[in-house]
Amino acid sequence: MNPTFSFTKLAVHDLEKQAAFYRDVYGLHAVQRVQAEIGSEAIDEIMLSPDPSAKFGPLILVKFLPRPAARPGELILGFVTDDLPALLDRVRAAGGRIHAPMKEMPEMKLRVAFATDPEGHLAELVQMLG
Secondary structure (H helix, E strand, C coil), X not given: CCCCCCCEEEECCCHHHHHHHHHHHHCCEEEEEEEEEXXXXXXXXXXXXXXXXXXXXXXXXEEECCCCCCCCCCCEEEEEECCHHHHHHHHHHXXXXXXXXXXXXXXXXXXXXXXXXXXXXXXXXXXXXX
């Protein structure tokens, strides 16, 4: 049996605000909510998916209830879009920031930018060209 990649969990501080950001900017839907424990730590998590009818989601926002805010920079999320300028506008409108402006990379036939969500978590945003 070979393992396959299935999901990413992003530790956040404000679970509701972060879920709204990923919904408004990237069109993800909250498809499942779990309140449980990891070891002895209580957690609250929201599973997000591009498919609103999915049972589970590939991006999971997790809040460790007893912990202070997570430190941004622990991972970089990746999103592909067909309209990078419009996506950057949505990031700003939803309270995120542009970390590195859009850059054309003709040798790779793409353009790329980096943006953060309201808590500072980094995402690489890619638009394939031609």
